[in-house]
Amino acid sequence: MSLTVTAAAERALNKSVADRMMRGRGFRWDPGVVTNCTVPYSSDMARTPMMLLWSAVFAGYVALGATIQVLPPYVTGRFGTSATVAGWTVGIAFAATALSRPVAGWFADAGRSRVFVRLGGLLTALGGAGHLIAQSVGEILVARIVMGAGEAALFSAAIPWVLAGVPTAEKGKVAGWFGLSMWGGLAAGPVLASVILQTGSTRAVWVVVTLLGLLSFVLVSLVRAPESPSDLRSPFSLRGLLPRGSTAPGVVFGLSAYGYGAINAILVLDLHSRNLAAANYALAVFAAAFLVTRFLGSPLVTRWGGRAVWFVVIVIEVVGALFLAIPSLGTVGAVVGAALTGVGVSLMFPATVSVTLGRTGRTAPGTSVAVMTSFWDLGLLIAGPLSGLIADRSGYGAAFAVAAGVASFALLLGLVTKTSLPHGSVESRSGTALGREEERESV
Structure with missing residues (x-):
């Protein structure tokens, strides 16, 4: 069925959508009823809830990113710990995030996004307060676990909520844009922490982190958008929390996270040990490279496909880690290495979402993306303490050389990862169709 919509009809339809959202009755766009329709998803009432959710997730991840900048030198300086322990304090938050994401995604698919996203803001604030009052490394670790669970609830419960009423043709673009709330927050957080430390103290950073969590809540x-449960969600069980087809791309994603985790855990310590001024801005360089590449490079996922983008960006990440592994390159090596790693990491999320949804189909998309993202968290969890341990025993250069090796293994695994499930099942057929659709959309 083809339907041409006049300007007057378009305005009337947009007004109807806005009115229904204001009254909380819910609105679900059914492309099977109206196809080839030129009405864009652009009403002010549709944008406002998304902007609030974007800002809420961004605030929460700015808080997490700020702790990454400050925590390693804070733990080693105040408590006299090793780089290994500092790595654990960074990485353990990602363990809590990895375990919490599938649960948050499942409840979001079940129409419980609001509860879990609000809980995420509160947990982030509680974790920030825990950093402020902690008197031991053990208390820091507890605060990190709480904050990690909060970050999982924020993003993984929010994104299905955002996409619930978006037309099919717009879902890829909206998902890619909304994803910047998380990745942009992680990138901006270290910059904010550096600015605060120029005029304040570490305690000031913890106060700001706590306030950002409360702001997120x-x-x-303030969001009044209705929640729409997924009709195809899996039962709440171990199998339901691990949708078929999500693990293989997730493993590639997790391995690619190792280099980022190594940078989080030991880069600042490495540069401080060599008395390089780049310790104050290397993470900011990483953040800038990440954001610029994400904005300008996202169309490549549509043009080349997620799998092809994997290969390009992982190679760039390997080269960046090798720059960081050579201490004799000094400040130039540190800056170039951080920038290249930022470029490499930036497009892994949209590329992996494209591959994952192509494999899992329309069953529980929130859970599928959450599981995929959990592997990223696991990569960060392993990278933090392992990089610290290698740095303690063999030096920082060796730790970054291992990061280059792990990224190379991700490249090899990506070569054998299929972009669709075996044919023959309803799930595989829907997954293949969705994968082709996602490849055409901006991620």
Whole structure:
């Protein structure tokens, strides 16, 4: 069925959508009823909830990113710990995030996004307060676990909520844009922490982190958009929390995260040990490279496909890690290495989402993306303490050389990862169709 929509009809339809959202009755766009329709998803009432959710997630991840900048030198300086322990304090938050994401994604698919996103803001604030009052490394670790669970609830419960009423043709673009709330927050957080430390103290950073969590909670509380449960969600079980087809691309994603985790855990310590001024801005360079590449490079996922983008960006990440592994390159090596790693990491998320949804189909998309992202968290969890351990025993250069090796293994695994499930099942057929659709959309 083909339908041409006049300007007057378009305005009337947009007004109807806005009115229904205001009254909380819910609105679900059914492309099977209206196809080839030129009405864009662009009403002000549709944008406002998304902007609030984007800002809420961004605030929460700015808080997490700020702790990454400050925590390693804070733990080693105040408590006299080794780089290994500092790596654990960074990485353990990602363990909590990895375990919490599938649960948050499942409840979001079940129409419980609001509860979990608000809970995420509160947990982030509680974790920030824990950093502020902690008197031992053990208390820091507890605060990190709480914050990690909060970050999982924020993003993994928010993205299915955002996409619930978006037309099929717009879902890829909206998902890619909304994803910047998480990745942009992680990139901006270290910059904010560096600015605060120029005029304040570490305690000031912890206070700001706590306030950002509370801000996230308030912003989510202002959202009035209805929640739409997924008709194809899996039962709440171990199998239901691990959708078929999500693990293989998730492993590639997790291995690619190792280099980022190594940078988080030991780069600042490495540069401080060599008395390089780049310790104050290397993470900011990483953040800038990440954001610029994400904005300008996202169309490549549509043009080349997620799998092809994998290969390009992982190679760039390997080269960046090798720059960091050569201490004799000094400040230039540190800056170039951080920038290249930022470029490599930036497009892994949209590329892996494209591959994952092509394999899992329309069954529980929130859970599928959450599981995929959990592997990223696991990569960060392993990278933090392992990089610290290698740095303690063999030096920082060796730790970054291992990061280059792990990224190379991700490249090899990506070569054998199929972009669709075996034919023959309803799930595989829907997954293949969705994968082709996602490849055409901006991620």
